[in-house]
Amino acid sequence: xxxxxxxxxxxxxxxxxxxxxxxxxxxxxxxxxxxxxxxxxxxxxxxxxxxxxxxxxxxxxxxxxxxxxxxxxxxxxxxxxxxxxxxxxxxxxxxxxxxxxxxxxxxxxxxxxxxxxxxxxxxxxxxxxxxxxxxxxxxxxxxxxxxxxxxxxxxxxxxxxxxxxxxxxxxxxxxxxxxxxxxxxxxxxxxxxxxxxxxxxxxxxxxxxxxxxxxxxxxxxxxxxxxxxxxxxxxxxxxxxxxxxxxxxxxxxxxxxxxxxxxxxxxxxxxxxxxxxxxxxxxxxxxxxxxxxxxxxxxxxxxxxxxxxxxxxxxxxxxxxxxxxxxxxxxxxxxxxxxxxxxxxxxxxxxxxxxxxxxxxxxxxxxxxxxxxxxxxxxxxxxxxxxxxxxxxxxxxxxxxxxxxxxxxxxxxxxxxxxxxxxxxxxxxxxxxxxxxxxxxxxxxxxxxxxxxxxxxxxxxxxxxxxxxxxxxxxxxxxxxxxxxxxxxxxx
Amino acid sequence: xxxxxxxxxxxxxxxxxxxxxxxxxxxxxxxxxxxxxxxxxxxxxxxxxxxxxxxxxxxxxxxxxxxxxxxxxxxxxxxxxxxxxxxxxxxxxxxxxxxxxxxxxxxxxxxxxxxxxxxxxxxxxxxxxxxxxxxxxxxxxxxxxxxxxxxxxxxxxxxxxxxxxxxxxxxxxxxxxxxxxxxxxxxxxxxxxxxxxxxxxxxxxxxxxxxxxxxxxxxxxxxxxxxxxxxxxxxxxxxxxxxxxxxxxxxxxxxxxxxxxxxxxxxxxxxxxxxxxxxxxxxxxxxxxxxxxxxxxxxxxxxxxxxxxxxxxxxxxxxxxxxxxxxxxxxxxxxxxxxxxxxxxxxxxxxxxxxxxxxxxxxxxxxxxxxxxxxxxxxxxxxxxxxxxxxxxxxxxxxxxxxxxxxxxxxxxxxxxxxxxxxxxxxxxxxxxxxxxxxxxxxxxxxxxxxxxxxxxxxxxxxxxxxxxxxxxxxxxxxxxxxxxxxxxxxx
Numbered sequence: 001x002x003x004x005x006x007x008x009x010x011x012x013x014x015x016x017x018x019x020x021x022x023x024x025x026x027x028x029x030x031x032x033x034x035x036x037x038x039x040x041x042x043x044x045x046x047x048x049x050x051x052x053x054x055x056x057x058x059x060x061x062x063x064x065x066x067x068x069x070x071x072x073x074x075x076x077x078x079x080x081x082x083x084x085x086x087x088x089x090x091x092x093x094x095x096x097x098x099x100x101x102x103x104x105x106x107x108x109x110x111x112x113x114x115x116x117x118x119x120x121x122x123x124x125x126x127x128x129x130x131x132x133x134x135x136x137x138x139x140x141x142x143x144x145x146x147x148x149x150x151x152x153x154x155x156x157x158x159x160x161x162x163x164x165x166x167x168x169x170x171x172x173x174x175x176x177x178x179x180x181x182x183x184x185x186x187x188x189x190x191x192x193x194x195x196x197x198x199x200x201x202x203x204x205x206x207x208x209x210x211x212x213x214x215x216x217x218x219x220x221x222x223x224x225x226x227x228x229x230x231x232x233x234x235x236x237x238x239x240x241x242x243x244x245x246x247x248x249x250x251x252x253x254x255x256x257x258x259x260x261x262x263x264x265x266x267x268x269x270x271x272x273x274x275x276x277x278x279x280x281x282x283x284x285x286x287x288x289x290x291x292x293x294x295x296x297x298x299x300x301x302x303x304x305x306x307x308x309x310x311x312x313x314x315x316x317x318x319x320x321x322x323x324x325x326x327x328x329x330x331x332x333x334x335x336x337x338x339x340x341x342x343x344x345x346x347x348x349x350x351x352x353x354x355x356x357x358x359x360x361x362x363x364x365x366x367x368x369x370x371x372x373x374x375x376x377x378x379x380x381x382x383x384x385x386x387x388x389x390x391x392x393x394x395x396x397x398x399x400x401x402x403x404x405x406x407x408x409x410x411x412x413x414x415x416x417x418x419x420x421x422x423x424x425x426x427x428x429x430x431x432x433x434x435x436x437x438x439x440x441x442x443x444x445x446x447x448x449x450x451x452x453x454x455x456x457x458x459x460x461x462x463x464x465x466x467x468x469x470x471x472x473x474x475x476x477x478x479x480x481x482x483x484x485x486x487x488x489x490x491x492x
Numbered sequence: 493x494x495x496x497x498x499x500x501x502x503x504x505x506x507x508x509x510x511x512x513x514x515x516x517x518x519x520x521x522x523x524x525x526x527x528x529x530x531x532x533x534x535x536x537x538x539x540x541x542x543x544x545x546x547x548x549x550x551x552x553x554x555x556x557x558x559x560x561x562x563x564x565x566x567x568x569x570x571x572x573x574x575x576x577x578x579x580x581x582x583x584x585x586x587x588x589x590x591x592x593x594x595x596x597x598x599x600x601x602x603x604x605x606x607x608x609x610x611x612x613x614x615x616x617x618x619x620x621x622x623x624x625x626x627x628x629x630x631x632x633x634x635x636x637x638x639x640x641x642x643x644x645x646x647x648x649x650x651x652x653x654x655x656x657x658x659x660x661x662x663x664x665x666x667x668x669x670x671x672x673x674x675x676x677x678x679x680x681x682x683x684x685x686x687x688x689x690x691x692x693x694x695x696x697x698x699x700x701x702x703x704x705x706x707x708x709x710x711x712x713x714x715x716x717x718x719x720x721x722x723x724x725x726x727x728x729x730x731x732x733x734x735x736x737x738x739x740x741x742x743x744x745x746x747x748x749x750x751x752x753x754x755x756x757x758x759x760x761x762x763x764x765x766x767x768x769x770x771x772x773x774x775x776x777x778x779x780x781x782x783x784x785x786x787x788x789x790x791x792x793x794x795x796x797x798x799x800x801x802x803x804x805x806x807x808x809x810x811x812x813x814x815x816x817x818x819x820x821x822x823x824x825x826x827x828x829x830x831x832x833x834x835x836x837x838x839x840x841x842x843x844x845x846x847x848x849x850x851x852x853x854x855x856x857x858x859x860x861x862x863x864x865x866x867x868x869x870x871x872x873x874x875x876x877x878x879x880x881x882x883x884x885x886x887x888x889x890x891x892x893x894x895x896x897x898x899x900x901x902x903x904x905x906x907x908x909x910x911x912x913x914x915x916x917x918x919x920x921x922x923x924x925x926x927x928x929x930x931x932x933x934x935x936x937x938x939x940x941x942x943x944x945x946x947x948x949x950x951x952x953x954x955x956x957x958x959x960x961x962x963x964x965x966x967x968x969x970x971x972x973x974x975x976x977x978x979x980x981x982x983x984x
Contacts, residue, residue, distance in 0.1 A: 013538045020538070020539060023516070027519070033712055040727075045508075046505045218526055235527055236528035
């Protein structure tokens with residue numbers, strides 16, 4: 001056995017344990033009896049302690065010193081890139097700081113949830129200050145003199161920089177704000193969906209949609225949970241969904257979104273199972289898949305025509321008389337405060353403001369105490385509406401409470417990548433719409449699988465998208481797609 | 493922190509990890525997608541490897557040397573007894589032998605299943621020979637010159653000996669054989685249940701029965717699985733059930749049986765959570781609870797009167813016209829080959845023969861090649877019937893294929909203990925039947941919880957039962973109970 005083989009055997013066991021820990025998380029959201037919470041937190045802590053011990057094991061240091069990456073094949077070199085990056089990251093952060101971050105963020109989520117429920121930002125501010133300070137310290141340890149925010153971003157999107165994203169987002173913002181204005185002032189406004197849609201029908205149809213988008217139930221399962229999510233890699237990738245009798249689109253499109261994440265994991269080359277290459281390569285690339293499935297495919301005119309028929313089969317007449325009106329209703333843009341409920345146009349405006357605010361929090365130019373004011377004035381500038389209460393403003397997202405700084409921009413980066421992938425895919429598949437109109441997504445999902453998904457972590461994130469598209473990704477295709485799509489729906 | 497505190501903190505984390513590994517097993521039987529099996533086996537192996545490393549950690553040796561048990565309180569002394577026993581057991585078996593046993597038994601179960609399906613004992617014999625040989629070697633390492641079978645028994649029933657069980661079982665056998673003869677030749681024979689009982693009704697009623705026997709769904713859940721089982725300790729104890737449209741008793745009584753196991757785990761003093769005292773103390777004591785719930789309570793005249801009414805509410809008229817006939821039908825004794833389908837009388841005869849045969853296999857006086865002949869002749873002697881095929885004979889149980897020698901006798905020991913506990917409980921609760929007749933088991937389950945279950949692993953197994961009963965347990969109460977009950981039903 002070479003040092004590389006020993007390292008990979010050790011790594012394989014670590015990846016298997018990480019899958020077990022992840023499945024505990026799935027169980028907690030879907031199956032765990034309520035009274036088990038206290039014991040579960042000890043079980044999770046024990047798993048984390050085992051994983052941490054393995055990630056800082058002195059054997060890793062020895063192996064990394066013995067291995068000459070240049071003697072390895074491209075797969076071996078990619079494995080070493082991931083392992084070296086993670087090891088360096090782990091070792092740069094003092095153990096005391098890491099455990100303090102774990103301790104504070106484990107409590108902070110509860111503080112945030114209570115503050116949001118009571119519309120009381122002041123109750124959350126001291127906790128958020130602690131979290132910001134700890135993440136600043138961690139960023140300083142990681143950055144070693146370079147940009148603090150870039151150091152945090154690296155956890156979610158290796159290779160991305162705040163400067164690069166700022167340029168991209170700067171180009172997005174004015175065209176999105178203008179598009180939003182034109183849409184909301186268009187004389188022709190689509191009807192919202194109304195009525196009641198029984199849960200059983202929603203669950204049956206959402207399962208059909210999951211299968212239509214290529215979700216493999218032999219290596220996954222669908223359960224109900226409070227929040228939709230996808231969990232696991234390799235041969236066991238599970239998703240959840242939820243229902244709301246008044247809003248079947250929430251069930252259907254969150255299912256398709258999670259199938260995008262899960263199908264990516266399921267499609268990765270089996271040779272990479274339980275190795276660093278055996279999972280989606282970054283948050284941005286992951287989101288490019290879930291958003292392509294949900295929006296560019298699932299909310300297309302062609303696919304909504306199929307969905308319209310299936311909804312009428314399932315629920316009978318629900319007051320929308322033709323497929324064209326249904327398409328407009330699915331894609332209806334309306335004013336709203338909440339990111340997770342936003343349409344394709346306004347969603348990115350939400351992300352852009354969080355990106356700017358969280359960079360200012362991390363570089364210290366924005367104090368936590370001033371966050372509500374900064375949030376509310378930016379919101380009014382971009383959305384034309386005053387924020388009415390903290391739960392509709394800066395208390396709406398869980399992310400910052402659990403220390404996720406640098407995560408938000410990957411949502412819009414994923415949309416930008418989805419725009420690029422769709423542009424390339426539409427050129428490669430000129431007849432795609434005729435398949436989508438029959439509910440057959442396979443030309444598109446096969447294309448994504450072959451061009452991108454199968455490679456897992458083999459290439460760097462941006463390179464993964466560039467290779468699939470055949471061109472350097474930028475924000476142009478997403479903007480062109482949004483302007484064309486919504487211009488047609490809103491007839492301007 | 494004292495050495496004892498350090499040891500217990502380490503132990504607590506190990507217990508938490510063992511719970512995680514156990515829940516993976518639950519997931520595999522209830523939730524896991526079929527295609528995940530290959531990945532799951534790597535995940536299980538990784539967990540086993542972590543647990544093994546902890547159980548042989550040199551730190552344990554140091555702590556055990558530093559701690560003077562006599563300075564500890566009774567709970568501390570009991571913890572040390574468990575920890576020292578497990579550590580000594582782990583360290584006595586050479587690592588190479590332990591991993592060889594794991595390797596061979598992981599394959600042997602599949603070989604056994606295929607041999608059983610094709611009625612081909614010869615296809616299983618070479619594998620069983622290997623398993624017997626490995627367990628003999630392990631027993632020799634554990635016994636250090638003492639009895640080999642006792643060393644194996646110690647894994648499941650600490651403190652029990654083959655000699656003690658032989659005396660007990662020797663007293664049971666003639667009276668059980670005689671009782672079986674009288675029953676099967678009685679002129680009055682109860683009617684078997686006939687008809688179809690829809691699954692939905694079985695599941696609803698089995699859930700009601702689980703709650704009636706005190707199962708706590710805030711710390712557990714019920715799912716369907718191929719084989720009913722109970723899984724987990726502490727605050728998360730899950731059970732499974734199964735349905736067969738022609739045999740609702742299988743669903744109801746296997747559910748009550750598993751509730752017996754689960755309620756025991758759920759009742760253990762919370763102070764023992766994730767410590768060596770926080771789980772049922774032995775297989776025999778565990779079985780005493782599941783059997784008391786299932787048989788002495790669940791199959792009593794009083795409780796079957798309640799069940800008769802609930803079954804008529806659920807399924808309508810199913811051809812049994814009164815509660816007395818229903819009671820006889822629930823307790824119907826009929827010839828059969830299969831242990832798991834046997835009634836209260838014949839069940840122990842099955843166990844007794846396995847106990848004798850497996851001792852002979854381990855001491856070498858019975859060769860694997862001669863097992864079918866030995867099995868069949870003993871079966872004919874005790875059951876009066878010739879075995880027609882291996883799947884009805886020595887290929888029926890999975891136990892030996894996975895190396896479980898010393899496990900079978902705990903089933904009958906559990907029945908003996910259940911007999912003793914019932915005798916004491918009936919004295920303490922003279923009005924128990926009037927509660928059971930209303931479907932209220934709480935006087936009995938509260939009594940078992942207070943007298944026995946709450947103590948978990950605090951006392952040795954036999955002592956646990958003795959303290960609950962107030963007398964030395966022996967086979968007398970079980971025999972008296974069976975002769976009285978079946979004499980009344982069969983009118984002799």
